[in-house]
Amino acid sequence: MIRPSILVIEDDAAISRFVCASLGAAGMLPRAAASVSQAEVELGHTAADLLIVDLGLPDEDGVAFISRLRRTDPAPVLVLSARSQEWAKIEALDAGADDFLAKPFGVGELLARVRAMLRRAAAAPKLAPTFSVEGLSFDRTTRELRLDGEPVRLTPRETALFEALAARPGKVLTHRQLLSEVWGPEHVDQLHYLRIYMGHLRSKIEKNPADPRYLLTELGAGYRLADE
Amino acid sequence: MDSIGALEGRRALAWLVSLAAPAVATAASHALDGQVSLAGLAMIYMVAVAATSAALPRAAAAFSALLSVTALNVGFVPPRGSLAVAEGEYWWILAALLGLSLGLGTLLGSLRAKRAEAEAGRARASELHRLSEAMAVTQGPAAMAVAAAKFMRAATGRPCAIFLRGPADTELQAFTDPDGQPFDLRAAHWAIDNGRPVGPGSLNWPELAVWCAPFTRSGAAGAVQVRTAEGEGPAPAEADHWRALARQAGLALERERAAVAVARAEQRAEAEAARNTLLASLSHDLRTPLAGIVGSASALRVQGADLGETQRATLLENLEYEARDLAVMADNILQIARLSQPHRQLSLQWESVEDVLGAAVARMRRRWPGASIQLEVARELPLVKAEAGLLAQAIANLVDNAVRHGGDPPRVVVQAGRSGAGVFVAVRDHGRGLPPGDSAELFQRWKRGQGSNAGGTGLGLAICQLAAEAHGGSISASGWAGGAEFRVDLPAAQELEQEQEQEA
16 A cells, blocks of 8 residues: 655644654654645645644644645645634634644544544545444435434434535534534524534434434534544 | 893992992081081091991092091181191191091901902812812712812813823823813823913913813822813912812822722732742642653653563553643643633533533543543433533543542542533542532632542642633532532523524
8 A cells, every 4th residue: 555645734843753753653654844835845746645734833824724725635634733722723624624633642643533534535535325334324315314224213404414424424524514504604603503403313323422422522613423 | 241230230339338428427517517526527527437448349438538538628627618728736637537547448458358368268178178078979080080070160160171191101081071072181291291280370371271280290190171261261369279179189089099009909919829829739730740750751761671561551651641631730720820810701602511521521531541430411401501611621620530539440420410490510439528628628729639649630620610600600519428529500591492492
């Protein structure tokens, strides 16, 4: 298998070093860039299979960089955010980032995210007609959801919500993105709609809704559908 | 107009009386002529002159006195019918009458002036007193300035303004009465900077249309301004009075500002003391994981080769956990700093308790893989308005605390359910229960669990309390048969129920 090329855009040398070291040890090809301009030079040379972007870069706002990148480059983006960058993190996800890691993070978390994102990117762009993960399956054409082979009865709104999550399994979808897709752009601030319907969905498919297996909470950011 | 008419009427009457008095004296003298000596007649005129001196202004009284002397001379001093005087003795009588009457007039006039002055002084003193009383019942520099402007307006009968230095010491703020009148900021600045009054009636810029005086000669905190006609200022006595009023208002305002400053300084000192306590407990809390990190890292570096595989793995694990604890502590410190601020702002959103608890418990399960952390959430809990990150942090702190004090191996149960109008979250451990004493003390940020060297942060529970309160809820600690229980009560979001139905 070809070693995936990862561009690590991080200005903190210690973090950049350890991220590159562990990616390299995991059989990937990391490249380091300490600023957006450096990253653009690197990308000009060779495209990356995945980008790891710190939100506190010296020369440009990471969110602006991500939304610019998104227009031309479909490579998945993993955002690294500090505790004080909660808002920037959500903006980055809204701008098209796929996932995030809050600092400090361990190598285990990092590699798990990176591998999952690479796997998803390899499977894209054409989605399989059926999404399935451990006992749960969703037929994307008939919009039928089955749990352990039994059909789950969903209301149209619940179906739309599940469909939105299943369109990008594993990816963090922000509250705004989900509200906009399921309820319409004028409802992006009606967070309680989403909370209530997520509760309904969970009560129908989760064994223990407070400890969900499929519909995962990204606190303060959004939800994701487990894809493994 | 009326008062001017009355004044003219009074003046005319005075001159009439000044004519009438000598006439009456002449008539009386004529009646008594022959029975009374010339000296006696002179006494009759004297009575008339004394009466006019007492009753009339000085000019009229003097005129009346001259008229009386002339009438006595022409009417009764031989040779009668002419201004000539026959004998030296008569000269003497006439001179005495003239001297006495003019002297009396002057004396009474000056007495009257003195009395008027004293009355004006008394009126001014009482005005000053009323001003200081009006200021005393008002609180706050701004309100006091408004009151002073209003009072000055009543006292001077003209629009007035109080200029007050702002907290930044540069800006002058104007409080005017009546509201919104234009005043001269430049004049106020000049008066304050130079410690002297400006405007008409003063030596500086007398052509201005405002009169302005600083509160004090130097370092004044403000100034008083009175709108006058252009170049038409107060009389000297009036100007003195206005300055006295300005001084009085200034004194009261300065006193108020000093009181405010003292209160603020006390507050600052209190905050400072709290911060110092916090810092002291922090440095203690920080040292615990740091000791572990330094120890583990140095053991690995120095003795790494001699250590067994398992020991190395344990040390590395220690290192990671202690470092992660430090990160949690950094988050806690950040929250304490934020929540201790007087004007803290939470970004509250609709949250499901299930989501928040799920995230907090998942985090703690990763942190404490050896502990049993059970989560039981009642179905159909109402949503709460919360800041998800903060609430999850608080709950995680409670779970962390429970694991550290929750027996060996630690068993913790996290429960959430409806409680009356809200939602409760209870974290129960199976440890030794609460330390003796007031359970409320547990939440004071510098207190640490007694008899426990299990590490952890003394800040954790303090944040739980601050977070519960910031969400409009409360926290309590109690013992149960098998250990301790911490319970957070949150108010439910009632306004939502309707919307929910509409949506469904």
